[in-house]
Amino acid sequence: xxxxALLVRFLWLVVIALVVVALIAQYTGHHDxxxxxILPALLLFWLTYAMRRAKPKQ
Numbered sequence: 266x267x268x269x270a271l272l273v274r275f276l277w278l279v280v281i282a283l284v285v286v287a288l289i290a291q292y293t294g295h296h297d298x299x300x301x302x303i304l305p306a307l308l309l310f311w312l313t314y315a316m317r318r319a320k321p322k323q
Contacts, residue, residue: 269316276313280306 283306291299 273313273316276309276316280309280313283309 283302287299287302287306290296290302
């Protein structure tokens with residue numbers, strides 16, 4: 266369970282980094298790059314949310 270929690274924290278950092286880079290790309294006029302980065306960020310967000318909500322098997 267500890268490894269799962271560590272993985273979720275790492276994936277949250279990746280999601281935050283992708284969103285920040287996508288926002289910077291959008292602000293600087295690189296709209297295609299922003300669209301390309303936001304989809305993996307949303308998918309990783311959904312994955313990490315599902316991992317946090319999952320109950321451990323006993």
